[in-house]
Amino acid sequence: MITTRLSIMMFLQFFIWGGWFVTLGTFLANTLNASGGQIGMAFSTQSWGAIIAPLIVGLIADKYFNAERILGVLHLIGAALMVMLYQADTFTGFYPYVLGYMIAYMPTLALVNSVSFGQMADPSKEFGKIRVWGTIGWIVAGLMISYVFSWDAKQAIADGMLRNTFLLCAIASLILGLFSFTLPATPPKAAGEKTRVGDLLGLDALALLKDRNFLVFFLSSVMICIPLAFYYQNANPFLTEIGVENATGKMTLGQVSEVLFMLLLPVFLNRFGIRLTLLIGMAAWVVRYILFAYGGPDDTLFMLIIGIALHGICYDFFFVSGQIYTNAKANERIKSSAQGLITLATYGVGMLIGFWVAGQITDEYVLNTGHNWQAIWLFPAAFAFAVLVAFLLLFKAEKVSTDV
Missing domain, CATH: 1.20.1250.20 (MFS general substrate transporter like domains)
Structure with a gap:
């Protein structure tokens, strides 16, 4: 089958x-x-x-x-x-x-x-x-x-x-x-057609940046990738170093919550709109890293578990809803280019910067017995909060079609 x-x-x-x-x-x-x-x-x-x-x-x-x-x-x-x-x-x-x-x-x-x-x-x-x-x-x-x-x-x-x-x-x-x-068999669909590199990288969609709201969203997407990189790069070493047992298994809670909140995403988009949904996603990053900063392997393990489980909100409510917003803002001719542009900006440029920053901050707080993880996690928490405030002030409420 x-x-x-x-x-x-x-x-x-x-x-x-x-x-x-x-x-x-x-x-x-x-x-x-x-x-x-x-x-x-x-x-x-x-x-x-x-x-x-x-x-x-x-x-x-x-x-x-x-x-x-x-x-x-x-x-x-x-x-x-x-x-x-x-x-x-x-x-x-x-x-x-x-x-x-x-x-x-x-x-x-x-x-x-x-x-x-x-x-x-x-x-x-x-x-x-x-x-x-x-x-x-x-x-x-x-x-x-x-x-x-x-x-x-x-x-x-x-x-x-x-x-x-x-x-x-x-x-x-x-x-x-x-x-x-x-x-x-899935044969090529563009055989014989002339393909431009600009089309593949989504450069045709750069015209969307003339829209102030989309520009704010675009820059926020790049910036929020810095906190995202901290999670991918440091979460497992952090949990392992502080003595959390079966850290990799516990981190799968993040994927479970991703499925759950993916199902809830249409409800939030339809009831609260794209602006509030994006803000909730960014706020989740702030909360997650504060929980990581002050949680531990014993009495406060629940804080770490909640921080991991927030992955569904962190990812779905910002990145997935952002893809939906991008699709709504782009006309039919540039929808694919727009998705390519936002992917290039986030997983390409944004994450590239994010992993570099995460590496530098992690090296800055190396101790003889490991790392000062509280200081490491408070950095992306503060950074995500700054992005959140800027987005709140600059992104104006608007009605767009977010049918999912």
């Missing part, structure tokens, strides 16, 4: 990402003795991949080859690179392979969507049922690392067991790479 095959594809796609990316900071700090700046460099490969991905998909996948075949090739390449990451014993030896891997992996996020959409009569109704299996895959990866293999236990980390996450993901990549060649 096609639905089952697409669900397996999505499960493996995000199982792979969740299986190594969440614990990357912990692995680099403890196994390869990487500095905060070096860890920031490793995480920023995601941004470089996001910047390069539209070129690979737009210039190659959309014009010359079937999407499922490129998906298969990229995951087979990814499997080989994962083996190299498993074998690396220094950050210098690790970095080129993680950069290469992210350049290969990020285009596959668009390719699995293309394969899925190509088999659907009504993507608006069918895609969600397929995509949710990606979130389940991410959750299963985290639960396996914590509760099946215990690779993120304190002694296991000291013994370098987190290295095994790359081997696990190499196997999953190999399986998905081979499985991709059995997926329904």
Whole structure:
């Protein structure tokens, strides 16, 4: 059945990402003795991949080859690179392979969507049922690392067991790479058409920035990526360092809440409008990092759990509602370009800056016994609050179509 095959594809796609990316900071700090700046460099490969991905998909996948075949090739390449990451014993030896891997992996996020959409009569109704299996895959990866293999236990980390996450993901990549060649044919739709680089990067949508509200939203999106980078880069090392057991498994609560609040998002948009929904999303970042700053592994563990569970509001209410807002502001001719522009600005430029800042701040508060995590977390809390205040003052209420 096609639905089952697409669900397996999505499960493996995000199982792979969740299986190594969440614990990357912990692995680099403890196994390869990487500095905060070096860890920031490793995480920023995601941004470089996001910047390069539209070129690979737009210039190659959309014009010359079937999407499922490129998906298969990229995951087979990814499997080989994962083996190299498993074998690396220094950050210098690790970095080129993680950069290469992210350049290969990020285009596959668009390719699995293309394969899925190509088999659907009504993507608006069918895609969600397929995509949710990606979130389940991410959750299963985290639960396996914590509760099946215990690779993120304190002694296991000291013994370098987190290295095994790359081997696990190499196997999953190999399986998905081979499985991709059995997926329904998804031929290129733009064969023979002339494609401009500006179209792929969404540069045609720059005209939207003449609208004051959209400009404020655009700049806020870039700036809020700095607090977002702190979470991706530091949450797992933080929880592990302060002694929270099964940290990776507990972090899967963030994905569970993402699914829950995705279902609630239409209610908030329709009842409160885009401005208040975006403000709630930004406020959640402030609250989350204050909870991280003052929570601990014992009596105040509940503060950390709440902070993790806020991920659904943090991400869905700002980034997903932001995509909906962007779609509403753009006319039919530039809707795709507008989404490309906001993706480039956030996952590309914004996260690139964010990972660098997070690395610098983390290095600034290194102690003999670890880190001054309270000071580290209060920085993104204050930064998110500043973005929130600026947005509140500059973004004027407006009515836009936010049908979801």
